[in-house]
Amino acid sequence: MGKLTPMMEQYMKIKNxxxxxxxxxxxxxxxxxxxxxxxxxxxxxxxxxTGRECGLKEKAPMCGVPYHSADGYIGKLISKGYKVAIxxxxxxxxxxxxxxxxxxxxxxTPGTVIDSKMLDEKRxxxxxxIYLNDKGIxxxxxxxxxxxxxxxxKNEKDINKLINTLMDxxxxxxxxxxxxxxxxxxxxxxxxxENRFNSTVxxxxxxxxxxxxxxxxxxxxxxxxxxKGYGIEKLDFSINSISALLEYxxxxxxxxxxxxxxxxxxxxxxxxxxxxxxxxxxxxxETIRDKTKKGSLLWxxxxxxxxxxxxxxxxxxxxxxxxxxxxxxxLNGVEVLIDNIVIMDDIKxxxxxxxxxxxxxxKISYGNCNARDLIALKNSIKILPELKEILGELNSxxxxxxxxxxxxxxxxxxxxxxxxxxxxxxxxxxxGIIKQGYNKDLDELITASKEGKQWLSKLENSEKNRTSIKSxxxxxxxxxxxxxxxxxxxxDLVPDDYIRKQTLSNSERYITPELKEMESKILGAEDKSxxxxxxxxxxxxxxxxxxxxxxxNTAKIISNIDAINSLAQVAYKNNYIKPNINNNxxxxxxxxxxxxxxxxxxxxxxxxxNTILDTENNRLNIITGPNMAGKSTYMRQVAIINLMxxxxxxxxxxxxNISLVDRIFTRVGASDDLSQGQSTFMVxxxxxxxxxxxxxxxxxxxxxxxxxxxxxxxxxxxxxxVIEYISDKNKIGAKTLFSTHYHELTxxxxxxxxxxxxxxxxxxxxxxxxxxxxxxxxxxxxxxxIEVANLAGVPxxxxxxxxxxxxxxxxxxxxxxxxxxxxxxxxxxEILGAKDDxxxxxxxxxxxxxxxxxxxxxxxxTPLESMNIxxxxxxxxxxx
Numbered sequence: 001m002g003k004l005t006p007m008m009e010q011y012m013k014i015k016n017x018x019x020x021x022x023x024x025x026x027x028x029x030x031x032x033x034x035x036x037x038x039x040x041x042x043x044x045x046x047x048x049x050t051g052r053e054c055g056l057k058e059k060a061p062m063c064g065v066p067y068h069s070a071d072g073y074i075g076k077l078i079s080k081g082y083k084v085a086i087x088x089x090x091x092x093x094x095x096x097x098x099x100x101x102x103x104x105x106x107x108x109t110p111g112t113v114i115d116s117k118m119l120d121e122k123r124x125x126x127x128x129x130i131y132l133n134d135k136g137i138x139x140x141x142x143x144x145x146x147x148x149x150x151x152x153x154k155n156e157k158d159i160n161k162l163i164n165t166l167m168d169x170x171x172x173x174x175x176x177x178x179x180x181x182x183x184x185x186x187x188x189x190x191x192x193x194e195n196r197f198n199s200t201v202x203x204x205x206x207x208x209x210x211x212x213x214x215x216x217x218x219x220x221x222x223x224x225x226x227x228k229g230y231g232i233e234k235l236d237f238s239i240n241s242i243s244a245l246l247e248y249x250x251x252x253x254x255x256x257x258x259x260x261x262x263x264x265x266x267x268x269x270x271x272x273x274x275x276x277x278x279x280x281x282x283x284x285x286e287t288i289r290d291k292t293k294k295g296s297l298l299w300x301x302x303x304x305x306x307x308x309x310x311x312x313x314x315x316x317x318x319x320x321x322x323x324x325x326x327x328x329x330x331l332n333g334v335e336v337l338i339d340n341i342v343i344m345d346d347i348k349x350x351x352x353x354x355x356x357x358x359x360x361x362x363k364i365s366y367g368n369c370n371a372r373d374l375i376a377l378k379n380s381i382k383i384l385p386e387l388k389e390i391l392g393e394l395n396s397x398x399x400x401x402x403x404x405x406x407x408x409x410x411x412x413x414x415x416x417x418x419x420x421x422x423x424x425x426x427x428x429x430x431x432g433i434i435k436q437g438y439n440k441d442l443d444e445l446i447t448a449s450k451e452g453k454q455w456l457s458k459l460e461n462s463e464k465n466r467t468s469i470k471s472x473x474x475x476x477x478x479x480x481x482x483x484x485x486x487x488x489x490x491x492d493l494v495p496d497d498y499i500r501k502q503t504l505s506n507s508e509r510y511i512t513p514e515l516k517e518m519e520s521k522i523l524g525a526e527d528k529s530x531x532x533x534x535x536x537x538x539x540x541x542x543x544x545x546x547x548x549x550x551x552x553n554t555a556k557i558i559s560n561i562d563a564i565n566s567l568a569q570v571a572y573k574n575n576y577i578k579p580n581i582n583n584n585x586x587x588x589x590x591x592x593x594x595x596x597x598x599x600x601x602x603x604x605x606x607x608x609x610n611t612i613l614d615t616e617n618n619r620l621n622i623i624t625g626p627n628m629a630g631k632s633t634y635m636r637q638v639a640i641i642n643l644m645x646x647x648x649x650x651x652x653x654x655x656x657n658i659s660l661v662d663r664i665f666t667r668v669g670a671s672d673d674l675s676q677g678q679s680t681f682m683v684x685x686x687x688x689x690x691x692x693x694x695x696x697x698x699x700x701x702x703x704x705x706x707x708x709x710x711x712x713x714x715x716x717x718x719x720x721x722v723i724e725y726i727s728d729k730n731k732i733g734a735k736t737l738f739s740t741h742y743h744e745l746t747x748x749x750x751x752x753x754x755x756x757x758x759x760x761x762x763x764x765x766x767x768x769x770x771x772x773x774x775x776x777x778x779x780x781x782x783x784x785x786i787e788v789a790n791l792a793g794v795p796x797x798x799x800x801x802x803x804x805x806x807x808x809x810x811x812x813x814x815x816x817x818x819x820x821x822x823x824x825x826x827x828x829x830e831i832l833g834a835k836d837d838x839x840x841x842x843x844x845x846x847x848x849x850x851x852x853x854x855x856x857x858x859x860x861x862t863p864l865e866s867m868n869i870x871x872x873x874x875x876x877x878x879x880x
Contacts, residue, residue: 005055006099008034014087014104020202021085021107022077024070031086032064044080045073074108075118081200083252084108107252110200111177114145114366121356122302122310124148128175128199129245130166131209131237132184137162138237139169140245146311146358147259147365147552149245152266153237163189164275164694165268170197171276172318179204179248181240196276204244211236214243221246222261230263238265259365259548272320272646273663277687281666281702282639283596284317297640300595301649303569305351308358308555309562316563320646322660324581330564330648333398335578337568338650343390344572347565350387354380357555361548364541371424371433371537374544377551378416381409384554391561402561407554412547419540428537431530439536445529452522456482459515469493474515482519483509564648571650574599579645579656585615587642587700587735590655594637595644598652607773608653611638613735615697618756620727622746623739624780625760630773631739632668634760635702638737639664642700661735665691666702684708688718692725692732701726701736708741716742727752746779 004012011034015023022041024031033041034052038061042049051059065073074084086108091101111127119125128141140151152169156162170178170193177200184190185203194201207213218227218239227233232242242263249257280288287295293302298317304310321327337344355376363369364377384406391403424433436443460474469490476482480502486494487507498510511519544551570576574595591608598606607630612618623631641651645658667687688706695701706722707715719742726732738745749757759780760773856869 003055005053008054008060010099010102014085014102018085018104018107021083023085023087024065024074025087026067026089026102027064029067030064031067031070032062034060034062036061038063040082041073041077044082045076047073071115071117075113075115078108078110078113078118081110104254106254109177109252111175112144112249112252113176114362114368116359119145119359121307121359123174123314124311126173126175127245127248128170128173128178129204129241129248130178130180130184131240131244132162132166132181132189134159136237137166138235138239138241139166140238140241141173141175142245142249142260144249144253144257144260145362147257147261147362147548148264148358149242149260149262150264150266151232151235151238151242152268153235153241154268155237161694164690167192167196168273168275169268170199171279172274175199177202179244181209181244182206202248204248208244208247209240211239214239217243217246221250221257222263231265232263235265255366257365258545259361259552261549261552270322272322272643272661274318274320274643275663275665275690277690278639278664278666279318281668282636282643282664284643285314295596295600297596297644300574300599301567301570301644303348303566304562305348305565306354306558306562307356308354308559309351309566311358312559313563313566316647317643320643321648322646322662324583324660327581327646327648327660329398330567331578331581331650333396333564334568334571334648334650336394336396336399337565338572340394341572343394344565344568346390347387347561348569350383351558351562351565353383354558357551357558361551361555364545365548367541369541370426370428371420372426374416374420374540375422375424377544378413378420381413384408387558387561398564399561402557405553406557407550409547409551409554412544412551415540415543419536429530429534431526431533434533434536439532442529442532442536445525445532448525449522449529452518452525455518456522459518467493467495475509480509481511481523482515483511484515485509567649574652576650576652577654577656579641579651579653579658581645582657582659585659585698585735586657587611587613587638587659588655588657589638589641589651589653591653592637592641592656593652594633595640595652597633597637609634609637609773609775611775613638613700613737615733615735617754619733619754620723620736620738620752621756621758622723622748622779623737623758623760623775624741624743624746625739626762626780629760629762631760632704633773634775635704635737635739636666636668639666639700639702659735661698661700662696663694663699664702665695665699666704667691667706668702668704688722692722695726695732695734697729697733699732699734701734701738703736703738705739705741716744719745720748723748723755724752727754743779749779 011023011025014025015034015037022033022037024033026032032052034054038049041047042061042063045063045065047063047065049061049063052062054060070086074086077084084107085104086106087102088105089100090103090105093100109127111125113119113125124143125145126141126143128139131138135157136153136155138151138153140149142149154162154165156165166189175197178193178197179202180190180193181204184193185201190201193199208217215227219225222230227239232238246260249260274282274284279285283296285296285298286293293299298314301317302310302313304313321330337347357377357380360369360373360377360380363373385408388403388406388408391399391406394400419435419438420433421435434442436446456474460472463474463484464470464472467490469486471487471490473485474482475485483501484498485507486498486509491508494508494510497512499512500508501511502509576595589611592611593606593608613621623635625631637652641653641656642658642661643664644651645656646660651658667684684706688703691701691703703722707718719740723738723745726734726736726738746757749755757777757779758775759778761776762780852869
């Protein structure tokens with residue numbers, strides 16, 4: 001069989017300790033991969049697969065990448081869901097007596113990426129930890145590039161509700177990687193998470209969930225005696241999820257993460273809940289079609305100047321508030337900035353000078369920042385006094401509070417200003433980064449080196465004069481040091497005291513005893529100064545690391561300022577108005593607009609619409625009208641306006657009185673979920689079930705077509721039953737917009753309290769229709785499906801045949817044998833159990849006729865009014 005070589009034995013030992021990762025094994029200037037890792041990497045990275053003698057009968061499969069360009073290759077592997085263990089030489093090869101000692105310095109995973117080239121600067125890169133059992137759930141997540149750590153938990157014995165909570169939170173967090181306890185990993189939940197969120201899921205070791213161990217892990221990381229200061233001492237689920245998170249970071253990062261120095265505890269119930277369907281359907285942060293920011297609500301609202309501000313406004317959009325006071329604080333801040341547009345513009349320009357301080361702090365903590373990063377930090381700090389001053393002048397509690405809490409970080413600025421040159425090189429181990437005058441010993445070494453180089457320059461001139469060789473030159477390379485180079489045509493003029501050092505094709509290189517002595521002084525000074533500079537730089541970096549918490553606090557304030565200023569810019573530019581916020585259930589919008597659609601229409605004029613929803617007479621609006629007429633846009637805009645108001649943004653309308661809602665639900669369109677083995681109709685029903693099981697009287701529900709994926713009577717029955725269930729105050733009673741092509745449902749107005757009919761207006765011009773996109777009271781009298789098909793370019797032959805079939809079906813419907821008229825309807829009867837799918841809408845129409853007659857005021861009625869009523873009665877009787 002043979003025996004592995006010592007180097008391959010070392011490789012196998014390290015590999016066996018890191019079986020779940022692709023091992024990047026440092027050999028000289030390359031990271032090499034062997035055996036299965038090489039097979040995977042060569043395929044995924046499209047690099048050449050070779051072989052290496054390893055002591056066995058056959059060569060070991062091998063491939064490699066240059067160490068200086070490894071980040072790009074690592075990024076490709078991480079994007080495909082792999083982990084990469086980076087194994088470095090941890091001792092000087094020249095000092096090693098045998099095999100160079102190697103060890104894992106870091107394991108890179110999708111949730112622990114720190115390389116800026118692999119990150120989206122405007123989005124957080126979250127690693128999530130989940131602990132779930134039959135009593136509750138803990139969810140914690142961290143962005144190691146910024147140090148933000150959040151945790152929440154929920155006590156609940158209903159496993160379905162726990163899973164819903166988990167899915168809603170993951171839809172908000174959008175994690176790159178997830179670690180879970182055994183109960184989740186071994187269940188179907190894991191597969192659902194992987195498919196729905198396209199995240200890598202790993203299992204946490206069970207020992208971290210032992211109460212003593214979990215608390216110990218957290219206390220050790222934060223260097224505290226108890227957890228009271230973080231408010232989690234009684235949150236067992238949070239403690240378990242945090243401990244698993246920190247243990248995973250310790251295992252993969254191999255260093256102390258000092259910038260993860262706080263735990264932000266939050267309550268899920270403090271924010272509007274948006275499930276994954278709603279986030280997708282409303283296109284809050286990305287579009288449905290392209291998964292891009294452009295075309296989303298975030299695209300409209302994000303006019304931030306900094307990467308920190310961009311991440312903050314995204315967080316605001318994903319977490320609408322339920323606290324009226326906090327919402328009004330933000331709204332008032334936006335209002336004050338709009339009233340002071342010069343200051344608003346000044347803030348925007350000032351913040352353009354600010355770098356991503358949060359991620360700079362992460363690099364400082366990791367120890368991988370360079371001198372240019374510190375200069376970026378210094379320049380960012382430089383603008384703080386001006387920013388603090390102009391904010392303090394504004395009459396806004398929110399902005400004044402931010403201004404007051406800005407730490408000017410004068411000491412950090414002075415440290416960098418006094419020590420680091422303004423335009424340092426990228427590398428930190430080759431010198432040239434520390435200012436003259438900062439360190440006396442360094443100055444002396446640099447002076448000695450400079451004087452030596454000046455001496456060399458003089459030596460070249462003096463030797464030219466002494467030898468009469470005009471082409472003589474003094475040079476240097478890292479292998480041979482300093483030398484005197486003489487071309488071969490001048491070799492006869494070489495003095496006797498020159499000592500040959502190297503022969504080239506066209507010249508000879510020489511040294512002299514005097515040059516050798518000076519070389520020793522110069523190189524000695526340079527080596528010492530380079531080593532000393534690196535030491536000084538590390539001291540400066542460590543000194544700044546001690547102030548990380550202060551820097552982070554100021555960075556967070558800047559991100560809030562940037563976010564609120566962005567909302568003000570958008571509101572001013574797009575003519576948004578300040579909404580009134582209430583808790584009484586009223587949503588009253590005058591001439592509301594869809595913020596995204598109106599931006600992408602270009603030259604077309606967006607048609608604004610009114611909306612009235614409340615908890616009594618206008619709880620549920622049924623909206624009819626043809627496809628393409630604007631029903632979906634209208635309903636979405638109502639939901640988005642409500643969401644914008646609750647993040648503290650002005651809204652696109654002439655007037656808006658907005659009630660806080662605890663959740664927004666949307667069911668818009670449907671598609672197969674083949675990965676879960678579900679049909680279009682099953683997906684639709686799952687979404688409907690989620691809405692009916694989780695909405696409250698304080699929710700806002702958007703339903704765009706229910707029951708279209710099954711037979712007409714089945715679908716109509718389901719839609720009808722859903723309407724009754726939602727509108728019933730004893731069951732839900734939520735504010736609802738319900739669009740439908742089942743015109744029969746419009747007959748429910750006057751029968752179900754709080755239900756009103758609305759329609760999207762169209763204008764007919766012969767066989768053509770014009771979409772007016774105006775929502776008005778009433779119901780559409782037809783669907784215009786064939787007309788829409790015609791507009792879409794369906795062949796005329798098909799259109800003509802469709803009209804013929806429609807005419808025949810309508811005649812058949814009039815003469816059908818089903819006896820709707822004599823069918824009685826018990827309101828307590830379950831619609832889905834109606835015999836022969838017979839839906840009695842005619843008894844409703846009779847009730848309407850009776851109601852119309854009962855409401856006639858015979859004493860005060862005018863002749864015109866009486867004619868109108870008579871006409872209405874005749875129309876109703878014809879429908880029966």
